[in-house]
Amino acid sequence: MVSGKSVAGARSPRAHVGEVVLHLQQIHSAVVVAVAALRQQNCDLDEDIANLLQRSVADRIHDQIERLQSALRTLAPQDRRRPRGR
Numbered sequence: 001m002v003s004g005k006s007v008a009g010a011r012s013p014r015a016h017v018g019e020v021v022l023h024l025q026q027i028h029s030a031v032v033v034a035v036a037a038l039r040q041q042n043c044d045l046d047e048d049i050a051n052l053l054q055r056s057v058a059d060r061i062h063d064q065i066e067r068l069q070s071a072l073r074t075l076a077p078q079d080r081r082r083p084r085g086r
Contacts, residue, residue: 014075021068024061031058 011019031053038050 014072017068017072017075021065021072024065024068028058028061028065031061 035050035053035058038046038053
C-alpha cells in the first residue's frame with residue numbers, strides 16, 4: 001500500500017501545481033454559478049451576498065489561478081532542462 005505522501009512525492013512540482021490550478025478553477029466555477037443564481041433571484045439581500053462572493057471569493061481565487069499559471073510557465077523551461085529520471 002502506498003501512502004499519500006509518497007504518491008505526492010512521486011509527482012513533479014509542475015504536476016502538483018497543475019492539479020491545484022484545476023481544483024481552483026473548479027471552485028471558481030462553482031462560485032461564479034452561485035453568484036449568477038443569486039443575482040438572477042433579484043432580491044436586495046441576494047445581490048449583496050452575490051457581490052460579497054464575487055469580490056471576496058471568486059476574484060481572489062481567480063487571482064491565485066493566474067499566479068499559479070504564471071509559476072507554471074516559469075517552471076516549464078526548467079522541467080525540460082532536467083535529465084529524465086530525476
